[in-house]
Amino acid sequence: MMRAVVVALLLAIAGAAFAQSSEIAKPDPAIExxxxxxxxxxxxxxxxxxxxADSNAPLALDLRNQIRTQIAEGRTDRQIREYMTDRxxxxxxxxxxFKATTAILWVGPFAMVALGVVVFLFVVRRRRAxxxxxxxxxxxxxxxxxxxxxxxxxxxxxPKTD
Amino acid sequence: xRVLKFIIPLVVFAGLVAFFAVGxxxxxxxxxxxxxxxxxxxxxxxxxxxxxATFSPEDMRGKVWLLNVWASWCVSCRVxxxxxxxxxxxxxxxxxxxxYKDKRDDGKQWLAKLGNPYxxxxxDVDGLVGIDYGVxxxxxxxxxxRQGVIRYKQIGPITPExxxxxxxxxxxxxxx
Numbered sequence: 001m002m003r004a005v006v007v008a009l010l011l012a013i014a015g016a017a018f019a020q021s022s023e024i025a026k027p028d029p030a031i032e033x034x035x036x037x038x039x040x041x042x043x044x045x046x047x048x049x050x051x052x053a054d055s056n057a058p059l060a061l062d063l064r065n066q067i068r069t070q071i072a073e074g075r076t077d078r079q080i081r082e083y084m085t086d087r088x089x090x091x092x093x094x095x096x097x098f099k100a101t102t103a104i105l106w107v108g109p110f111a112m113v114a115l116g117v118v119v120f121l122f123v124v125r126r127r128r129a130x131x132x133x134x135x136x137x138x139x140x141x142x143x144x145x146x147x148x149x150x151x152x153x154x155x156x157x158x159p160k161t162d
Numbered sequence: 163x164r165v166l167k168f169i170i171p172l173v174v175f176a177g178l179v180a181f182f183a184v185g186x187x188x189x190x191x192x193x194x195x196x197x198x199x200x201x202x203x204x205x206x207x208x209x210x211x212x213x214x215a216t217f218s219p220e221d222m223r224g225k226v227w228l229l230n231v232w233a234s235w236c237v238s239c240r241v242x243x244x245x246x247x248x249x250x251x252x253x254x255x256x257x258x259x260x261x262y263k264d265k266r267d268d269g270k271q272w273l274a275k276l277g278n279p280y281x282x283x284x285x286d287v288d289g290l291v292g293i294d295y296g297v298x299x300x301x302x303x304x305x306x307x308r309q310g311v312i313r314y315k316q317i318g319p320i321t322p323e324x325x326x327x328x329x330x331x332x333x334x335x336x337x338x
Contacts, residue, residue, distance in 0.1 A: 045298035058263070059298055062289050087296035089196040 023061060024068070035067045038080055043092050051094065195296060195315040202229070202306050203294040210261045210269050210283035217258065217284040219310060226336045227256045228329075229304040230280070231292060233264045234272035236300040242319035243276050249325075250279035255333045259283030262292045262300055305329060307336045 039053035046057040052064060063084075070080050084092045096102045206218045219229075230246060232239045250257055259280035261269045266285060273283070286292055295304065298317075305314040314332055316324055 059289075062293060066293060086196060087293060088298065089296075 024065070028072075031068055031071045034071050034077070035064060038067050038077055039064055041081075041094050042084055043094055045088055045092065195312075195317075197296060197304070197312045197315060200312055202304065202310050202312050203291075205284070205291045205294065207284040207286055207291060210259070210266065210273075210285045213266075213285075217282050219306070222256070222258065222306070223310055224308050225256060226308060226333055227258055227281075227306055228333075229258050229260055229295075229306060231260045231262050231295070231297050231300050231302045232283075233262045233300055234268040235264065236262075238319045239301045240276070242301055242321075243279070245320055245322065245325060246279035247277040250281075254330070255337075256281045260291060260295075260297075261285050262297065263287065263289040303329075305332055305336070 036053055040051050042052040042063070044050045044052050044055035044057055044060045044063075046059050047055050050057075050060075052060045052067075054060075066083075067080055070083065075083075081093065090096045090099075090102070096105065098106050202219050204219060206216050209215045209217050232243075246257060249255065257280050259282070261283045263286065266287075269283070269285070273280075284291070289297075295302075301319055303316040303320055304312050307313050313336060314328065316329065320329065
């Protein structure tokens with residue numbers, strides 16, 4: 001008896017949770033899948049750092065429904081994206097199209113990497129060109145070695161003083 | 163060479179400062195509207211005060227007018243409302259309301275209480291016309307010319323500054 005009550009209760013809760021997770025009465029799985037795919041690529045204008053798929057803003061809900069309707073009407077993904085950019089501009093697309101105004105956005109990072117590589121190669125080549133050891137004049141060698149010896153000794157001595 | 167070592171980072175830094183000086187003072191919420199210079203989307207809606215009568219932008223052909231998107235639930239609409247009421251009192255320019263995703267009684271009461279600056283309000287209960295106008299932050303105001311072309315869009319409440327500096331001069335220019 002007790003078990004039956006618990007099971008019934010759990011089922012009711014699960015049912016409620018399930019009903020809440022879908023925002024329309026009879027979701028068609030195929031439409032929902034396509035809608036999600038599209039909505040995840042669209043920016044919610046009200047809460048700008050969320051996608052239309054993630055946002056709970058009323059406008060996002062309206063736009064999700066708009067996408068559903070248009071999918072049911074047989075419009076292509078491309079047409080639906082156009083519908084959105086006609087109204088909200090390229091800004092709604094998380095992947096903006098390549099245009100004169102967005103060129104710096106697309107090319108910029110690659111240009112920076114290329115610049116970095118060029119600078120790196122330049123520096124490496126210059127370093128290789130100047131032989132490091134040969135630049136110390138012979139008469140100062142002894143002086144340098146003495147200094148190195150001293151610091152070497154200091155290094156060894158230090159742990160003992162601790 | 164030594165001078166270059168000093169100058170290159172300085173130039174890069176100056177470039178960054180200039181970039182941020184422009185970028186950080188911009189409002190990221192102000193999305194450039196794709197509507198400027200395009201025909202105002204057609205629609206036909208019931209009027210807020212008379213469900214039998216309709217309103218369509220076609221009705222305003224030949225006039226310069228404002229389309230102001232508002233709702234009784236919208237807090238910032240209250241901020242700009244006195245300005246609209248004052249404009250209508252002075253007959254500056256006809257203002258048409260688009261009552262966006264509102265309840266009819268709430269909308270009517272709101273206007274009864276705060277004053278009705280609108281020549282007419284169209285009743286967009288499901289917000290579909292709002293979507294066609296790319297509305298995402300009520301209030302929004304469109305300036306529409308005699309040919310029915312959108313010339314300007316104000317996102318958020320009309321400030322006295324925007325009114326004086328942008329909207330009124332534009333209306334005067336379009337009416338001339």
